[in-house]
Amino acid sequence: MIKMRKYFSKLPEELKNLIAQVAKVSDDSRMPAYLVGGFVRDMLLGVKNLDMDIVVEGSGIEFAQKLMPKLKAKIIIHQRFGTATLSFGKLKVDLASARQETYAHPGDLPEVSFSSLSDDLKRRDFTINAMAVSISGKMDLRLIDPFDGKNDLAGRKIRVLHDLSFQDDPTRIFRAVRFEQRYGFKIQPRTLILLKYALNHGYLGLISPQRKRHELILILKENNPYQQIKRLKDLKALDLFCREFSKIKINRSLFAASEKQIAWFNQEYPGRRKLDTWLIYFMALIDGLTYVQSSKLSIALNLRTGEEKRILSLKSFSKSCLRDLSSIRITPPRIFVLLEPLSYETIIFLKAKYASLILKKHISDFMEIYNGMRVCVSGEVLQKLGVLPGPKYKVIFSKVLHAKLNGSVKSPQDEVALIRKLIKQ
Numbered sequence: 001m002i003k004m005r006k007y008f009s010k011l012p013e014e015l016k017n018l019i020a021q022v023a024k025v026s027d028d029s030r031m032p033a034y035l036v037g038g039f040v041r042d043m044l045l046g047v048k049n050l051d052m053d054i055v056v057e058g059s060g061i062e063f064a065q066k067l068m069p070k071l072k073a074k075i076i077i078h079q080r081f082g083t084a085t086l087s088f089g090k091l092k093v094d095l096a097s098a099r100q101e102t103y104a105h106p107g108d109l110p111e112v113s114f115s116s117l118s119d120d121l122k123r124r125d126f127t128i129n130a131m132a133v134s135i136s137g138k139m140d141l142r143l144i145d146p147f148d149g150k151n152d153l154a155g156r157k158i159r160v161l162h163d164l165s166f167q168d169d170p171t172r173i174f175r176a177v178r179f180e181q182r183y184g185f186k187i188q189p190r191t192l193i194l195l196k197y198a199l200n201h202g203y204l205g206l207i208s209p210q211r212k213r214h215e216l217i218l219i220l221k222e223n224n225p226y227q228q229i230k231r232l233k234d235l236k237a238l239d240l241f242c243r244e245f246s247k248i249k250i251n252r253s254l255f256a257a258s259e260k261q262i263a264w265f266n267q268e269y270p271g272r273r274k275l276d277t278w279l280i281y282f283m284a285l286i287d288g289l290t291y292v293q294s295s296k297l298s299i300a301l302n303l304r305t306g307e308e309k310r311i312l313s314l315k316s317f318s319k320s321c322l323r324d325l326s327s328i329r330i331t332p333p334r335i336f337v338l339l340e341p342l343s344y345e346t347i348i349f350l351k352a353k354y355a356s357l358i359l360k361k362h363i364s365d366f367m368e369i370y371n372g373m374r375v376c377v378s379g380e381v382l383q384k385l386g387v388l389p390g391p392k393y394k395v396i397f398s399k400v401l402h403a404k405l406n407g408s409v410k411s412p413q414d415e416v417a418l419i420r421k422l423i424k425q
């Protein structure tokens, strides 16, 4: 019997405290509880993981409701799956009732029925994700490893539990690559044969667009998106995932340039909205696609409206706009007009894609000086100055903004002075 004390002692204090609270609720309510899945895998690998998965022999929801007040956490309940998510600060705890899963058709969501821990581990994707650590009976910390996952971790292998795993859930094809590339592991030969069999039989095509979007985002959020994508492309998994991907060539240097510009943004502007970095890498991935192809892909992946908009605004950014941005003669108001309607993701990608140092400088200037620039004076002030509400307001405001961007108007007083002048004219 393997005890996990050594691994437990290396966890950050906040996680140790959290596990102790779970153990207490487990003992008090006589519902055996286990750490499972990715959290156990990363605990054994010594990799930081703030997403804790707990399986309870009993009701996961009831357990979560007992734990919630102790942690002062927010709770989201998923009745259909008998699960609940508690979140507080950076930590997230998923609580589930031990369950069995059956798949009516490949690619479907599973039918769920409550069961034992042993059945719960059997339904999982890979041996390295099918381990549990008991946290009941005054914190027992026993490793439960029916498929030899610890051994596979040591041997750096990704191995499925049974031959139908990829057919049951074809998203596991992406998951296998994700873990392989994340940890530098190898998909074990028989598992690779099964993976290719599932690919050749078109199982990836059965995944719903929503799940496709989710899996692709997970891939692009990994630390090494280029390596991940390259492996998927080499396996032909990317092309079988969505037809549009068969038309692209992956551009390694564009991924690298995107990474560099993301780092630049994060360092220079830590206070601004957090970037959807996956979307920038997605733009790098589909760089070779046209507007129409990108639009088809957005539909196939069920991208959200805001995501599609950001991608398509990039595809419709015209050559003449690029020429302007790369010219030393461009004026600040023109830079503003070109870049202000774009998202940060689109702007960062433009900076990554184009080599022109002048364009890069104009984008930096925009981020530093012009982004979000507004006229301070309000409509009320205009009214007080005797201008009746109407289309004239827009003309006046745009002239004031223009002057601000050019630097000829600096303070609110300057703005009022300019408005008076414009009224006289």
Ligand code: CTP
Binding pocket: 036, 037, 038, 039, 051, 053, 123, 124, 125, 126, 129, 130, 169, 171, 172, 175
């Ligand atoms: N799981 C599975 N099949 C899937 C998805 C998940 O068997 N298609 C199981 C695995 O045991 C996995 C656990 O559910 O470990 C939790 O899934 P998830 O949170 O998606 O993955 P993690 O393993 O925690 O990996 P990550 O570090 O990427 O979050």
